[in-house]
Amino acid sequence: MKKGKKGITIHDIAKTLNISASTVSRSLNDHPNTNIHTKKLVQKTAKKLNYNLNSIASRLRSGRSNTIGLIIPRLDREYFSNVIYSIETNLYQRGYNILICQSNENFEKEKASFQTLLRNKVAGLVVSISKETIDSKFMENVIAEGIPLIQFDRVLKGVKGNKVINDNFGAAYQAVSYMIAQGYTKIAHYAGPLHINIFEDRFLGYKRALKDHGIAFRKELVIQQGLSKDEGELITSRLFCKPDHPEAIFASSDYAALGAMIRLREMGFSVPADIGVCGYANEPFTELFGLTSIDQYSSEMGKTIAKTLLESIEEKDVPDIPKTITIEPKLIPRKSTQRQVNSAV
Structure with a gap:
């Protein structure tokens, strides 16, 4: 397979080996639940297709991990618990773990959570803002640094970036x-x-x-x-x-x-x-x-968040045009x- 203008993606590797993109992602991230033979085959194919130079190396140079940061207003709500469960389940299948912070509806604690997660070199951030949050500067700084960020449920409308919301x-x-x-x-x-x-x-x-x-x-x-x-x-x-x-x-x-x-x-x-x-x-x-x-539909919300975030992280060769995805409640x-x-x- 020749390298195109957009570069090799995990989907190219998956197509070459006739396996799923999620299996490729887990193999490249050394996920413990992936067969050792599959890992070696994926890594060998990635190197052959030059993916190693384009994607893996860029992640290493940036110092990013396979950890996703998640900030929510409070953990004692079934809705947020279900969203977290769905996000974690879908991300784990692709070789990612999550770190969870709660703002307790406090803006200063929310900012401190951002700083903590950024110090941990997270690969991406997911946030639902506190009831005190009106300043978007700290989120805009995250986006400016090239770190994928998704707002969900409670969002600041003026912030550029992906959003997953309810109608x-x-x-x-x-x-x-x-x-x-x-x-x-x-x-x-x-x-x-x-x-x-x-x-x-x-x-x-x-x-x-x-x-x-x-x-x-x-x-x-x-x-x-x-x-x-x-x-x-x-x-x-x-x-x-x-x-x-x-x-x-x-x-x-x-x-x-x-x-x-x-x-x-x-x-x-x-x-x-x-x-x-x-x-x-x-x-x-x-x-x-x-x-x-x-x-x-909290489970659908979590699944959509995970899918959108993975696209931003793993498909760097595709322009990440900010979008708002709406889940219809009932x-x-x-x-x-x-x-x-x-x-x-």
Whole structure:
């Protein structure tokens, strides 16, 4: 095989040997679960095709490892845990390991995590930003150094680079439209910080659904701090102690929605007969409590992140044009919003 203008890739080696590209990657990275004979054959073929000079040597010169850095806001959420599991599973098959850091929703800790991972010479970075993050300079510096970076879920829109996100606008629109079809018209929104893309998009989807169904938007029914169970309880106590309280709640967090359900029942309200409640993320407890929620397909998110990152790392001969990949969530209706049992989703 002659070397083309773009150089030899692992796919050329895979085609020559009639094996998968992932097997080639594991062999070149000396993965422990790869057959020794296959490793030797791949390495011999890589040298013959001049891949060794183009790709392996460039990695050695850059000092990069086969480790991927991952920064998330918090580990105690099923969504992030599932994304991490999927990323790790898919990357391990290709000879990569991951280092995980959590920012605990703190910008300074997030920056420190970046510095720690960069000192470890990671081959790439994956990040979902904290609720305090508004400065993109540190991420732009990473990209400028040629280190592949992928933002997912919570992202800074102005940063050039790959992003994997959910259609939060569409999911929120679908959820609020469903609640309206169930007979709820005065719907409160526990929004989360609106400077963060996911919460902004959910708010905009909520607002658009009201408009399209002829319902006036009321800003006093939008509360930005409602993400935790305790916050959900506190906000609900404040909103529902008045005679003109809302008829329903669309929360950007299942935890806030759970807190709302608990407090509503303590206050003597029936869910869903009196008040409808919908959350977001489809945490495991939502099925137990009959809470309507939105599944974000976390496993698909992780798989897509891993695939996109590997393309950036291993296919250096292909221009890495920044792209945004969108995963479509799905509304999961349950008892907490089913006022009209026979209505369609």
